[in-house]
Amino acid sequence: MKKLFIVLGILAIGFSLIGCKKEEPIIPVEDTTAPLLFGVTDFVVDLGDTSFNLMQGITAIDDIDGTITTSIVVTGDFDINVIGTYTITYTITDAAGNVTQLSRQIVVREKPSTDLYVVNGDFSEPLDGSWTHWAGEGGESTVTIVDGVLQYDIAAVGSQWWSNQFNQPNLKITQGKNYKIIFDAKADTPRGMVVKIENAAYVPYLEENVMLTSEWVTYEYEFFVTMDSITNGKLIFAGGTMTGRLEDANAITTIYLDNIRFDEVEVSEDYRRYRCYHFCW
Numbered sequence: 168m169k170k171l172f173i174v175l176g177i178l179a180i181g182f183s184l185i186g187c188k189k190e191e192p193i194i195p196v197e198d199t200t201a202p203l204l205f206g207v208t209d210f211v212v213d214l215g216d217t218s219f220n221l222m223q224g225i226t227a228i229d230d231i232d233g234t235i236t237t238s239i240v241v242t243g244d245f246d247i248n249v250i251g252t253y254t255i256t257y258t259i260t261d262a263a264g265n266v267t268q269l270s271r272q273i274v275v276r277e278k279p280s281t282d283l284y285v286v287n288g289d290f291s292e293p294l295d296g297s298w299t300h301w302a303g304e305g306g307e308s309t310v311t312i313v314d315g316v317l318q319y320d321i322a323a324v325g326s327q328w329w330s331n332q333f334n335q336p337n338l339k340i341t342q343g344k345n346y347k348i349i350f351d352a353k354a355d356t357p358r359g360m361v362v363k364i365e366n367a368a369y370v371p372y373l374e375e376n377v378m379l380t381s382e383w384v385t386y387e388y389e390f391f392v393t394m395d396s397i398t399n400g401k402l403i404f405a406g407g408t409m410t411g412r413l414e415d416a417n418a419i420t421t422i423y424l425d426n427i428r429f430d431e432v433e434v435s436e437d438y439r440r441y442r443c444y445h446f447c448w
């Protein structure tokens with residue numbers, strides 16, 4: 168009898184061991200890693216910009232579930248038609264319940280002015296009342312509008328860079344603002360031109376030497392105003408002598424100008440880097 172118990176006991180242990188082996192569960196890989204949210208960075212958007220939506224540039228990826236962008240839950244008040252700073256929160260949950268939540272601030276701001284500070288920059292109107300012309304110090308030139316394009320005939324370069332001037336007076340320039348002057352230009356024969364914006368004391372807010380080619384080129388120059396605000400700034404396209412400024416740039420030729428714009432713009436990263444050699448703001 169004792170032996171029987173022992174045998175049964177051994178059998179029971181044996182079966183239980185076999186049973187254990189058979190019942191051993193297949194443990195699934197447990198997902199303990201939360202998904203990742205991309206693109207949740209602070210953003211500035213113009214008032215009323217209906218092309219913007221809160222999911223623009225936002226994605227979510229999970230280690231197990233893959234791309235789950237469509238499962239992102241966006242919370243927070245937002246109104247593209249009301250200026251203000253909004254905090255928007257993005258929440259993503261994977262199938263295993265791991266949650267990632269990030270917030271960002273979205274600033275709805277007044278749209279930067281794109282007013283044409285320059286009047287008649289496309290030469291759709293006569294020059295009188297918007298543009299002025301001057302030649303002296305040996306310079307000789309004339310300006311006329313032909314088919315909506317300014318023709319600036321240089322007959323003599325004169326002794327100064329400013330011996331020939333095509334100007335627009337009374338520009339409003341405000342300290343602390345960032346501007347860009349944009350224009351299309353060419354010359355029958357490649358030639359230099361000085362683009363300058365100055366105050367009544369001839370102090371430059373912007374001064375650039377431009378080498379015009381025989382092909383139309385759109386030129387853009389950005390500048391941040393640290394000097395005083397003025398309402399009598401003068402924009403000058405000068406066709407005098409370029410000696411000391413540009414080599415082989417004094418051709419007697421015709422300069423063509425069109426689509427002159429002077430706009431307030433956001434500081435570009437390139438310009439910020441450039442200016443940071445001198446100072447940062």
Ligand SMILES: [Ca+2]
Pocket residue numbers: 198199200201202229230231232261263265
């Ligand atoms: Ca996961």
Ligand SMILES: [Ca+2]
Pocket residue numbers: 289290291314315316425426
């Ligand atoms: Ca035009």
